[in-house]
Amino acid sequence: MTSEFREQLYIGGNWVPPASSERIEVENPYTEKVIGHVPAGTAEDVNLAVSAARQAFDGWAGLPMAERGAALDRLHTALAARAGEIARTVGLELGSPLKIAQAIQAGLPLAVLRGYADLAGRPDEPETIGNSLVVREAAGVVGAITPWNYPLHQVVAKVGAALAAGCTVVLKPSELTPLVAYLLLDAADEAGLPPGVLNLVTGTGPEVGAAIAGHPDIDMISFTGSTATGRAITRAAADRIAKVSLELGGKSANVILEDADLVKAVKVGVGNAFLNSGQTCTAWTRMLVHRDNYDEAVALAAKTAAGYNVGDPFDPATRLGPLVSAAQRERVRGFIERADARLVAGGLDVPLPGTGHFVAPTVFADVDPDSELAQEEIFGPVLSIIPFGTDDEAVAIANNSKYGLAGGVWGGDEHALAVARRIRTGAVDVNGGSFNPFAPFGGYKQSGVGREMGRYGLEEFQQVKAIQR
Incomplete structure (x- = not known):
């Protein structure tokens, strides 16, 4: 054309x-x-x-x-x-x-x-x-x-x-x-x-x-x-x-139950949160992990995020491109700067390419479920990890949002399905179920x-x- x-x-x-x-x-x-x-x-x-x-x-x-x-x-x-x-x-x-x-x-x-x-x-x-x-x-x-x-x-x-x-x-x-x-x-x-x-x-x-x-x-x-x-x-x-x-908008939760395949759940969860440089309304930007597996999940998420190559979108090795604009980059950096949580990967001090509206793939642990980091749609490569102790607590945290667009649940098949049915969102993926472009897509609440x-x-x-x- x-x-x-x-x-x-x-x-x-x-x-x-x-x-x-x-x-x-x-x-x-x-x-x-x-x-x-x-x-x-x-x-x-x-x-x-x-x-x-x-x-x-x-x-x-x-x-x-x-x-x-x-x-x-x-x-x-x-x-x-x-x-x-x-x-x-x-x-x-x-x-x-x-x-x-x-x-x-x-x-x-x-x-x-x-x-x-x-x-x-x-x-x-x-x-x-x-x-x-x-x-x-x-x-x-x-x-x-x-x-x-x-x-x-x-x-x-x-x-x-x-x-x-x-x-x-x-x-x-x-x-x-x-x-x-x-x-x-x-x-x-x-x-x-x-x-x-x-x-x-x-x-x-x-x-x-x-x-x-x-x-x-x-x-x-x-x-x-x-x-x-x-x-x-x-x-x-x-x-x-x-x-x-x-x-x-969305602020989707990825619930990793105690009987989940932890390695797969964390790696797929990080990938989902960082897809399109985090500029995805369905992104699982809140990772909820059972306390028994929490420390291991935090380490896995940090290691996975560190493996994301940042750079030229047309370089086959690049996994994370720039944000769409300078204004979007500064908005995302503001969330990182204000965050009151434990930084385990990325942040504002990571070296980045000389040009481009980049933000490093960033992971925070010990995030307060009521904090700005866990409540607001950031629309950038920023993941929050939150611990929970019971299914009821996980569901309460997942539903503690003005949004309800998407989410994920990982665990034994029937266990994960039972929890997924309790999450107030328009779509939930169980154990990595793939996106279906012919199924209804839309949200609850805001x-x-x-x-x-x-x-x-x-x-x-x-x-x-x-x-x-």
Whole structure:
């Protein structure tokens, strides 16, 4: 894809110039150099995109679901052909190590899109309840506002489901990592999606995000990001009673019971906490360990963290890339500086590469469950280890959070499953169960409202109608 397209927006099936000449710089967080520019969209651009989506809605929603599935199949083919470019782009604009960029940043959204194409290709039969025919219909025009940490996956999780359901979309990607969204729109153009079905407006949250959230012709907002921004979007949508789906923050617990495989539980737990440099909403950033195994677990975690190579994302030896921005790096360093706990790995004095927004992989032990370190989402490579004595205490500590997005439990199979069922989160992995991109994903409490992925994600973009006869 040529760079000049990144100076434009995608509205109504065409690459069009933005209303303003203002541009947003996109930085490589490893080199700290500008690698591109995208338009700083405005409310005027949002109006044009919403109008295009509204005009396209009836035709798109009126298609048989299988035809929408065929269009998503073509989109998947076009996007899969760009897998290498996707991984490279995310490596450049986010700093994801190459292995992670290939397997997750490129591989996961392709799997999710494949799933939505398949779901649309075999729609469910309407349900009958007495004399009522219960049908599902598209929710309408969707405003999708997505984050920077998984910049294509979070887009596809919304766009794939919305398009399969019959909705049309106005997309605003994060201004920190917007370049990979252009690859998706380029693929959509190649796949021949009808004009107006998918539209792209880049820009900032206060300008473009706010215009989308408050727009009277947008029927639903789907947002992934911070809890604070989620509250603001909910307030803006409440004025017109628009539907809102939110995937927000997390402070997930990794509970290692006394009968767990300790070595595996700790190593996998550290890897989960440090995935994507800790910039993952589901990261297991609280490691809860039974007192009988606590000292050994702390030593294992410290040793594991020390083995994480920090450096150039395109060096195959790198396991931990930079944080997305200087502001994010300083935020994470602030948590480390204020921590009132025993530092066992990393910290602020570890030598780091000469350029790049790096924070060393850091582990604290003896963390107070009520402290800032254990309660706030840090969004960096910082792990807190907390001891417990009984299952009840472990569950109480795990649930002692305003968040409830994910978590892990390790132990004997039935023992671990029993504890997992008591943890108040939207997802729990038992003994390292792998992430399932077709299972429902979402949170309890301040981690969000609604679900993404698979059938549950598709239904989020539908309304339910009862027809009596």
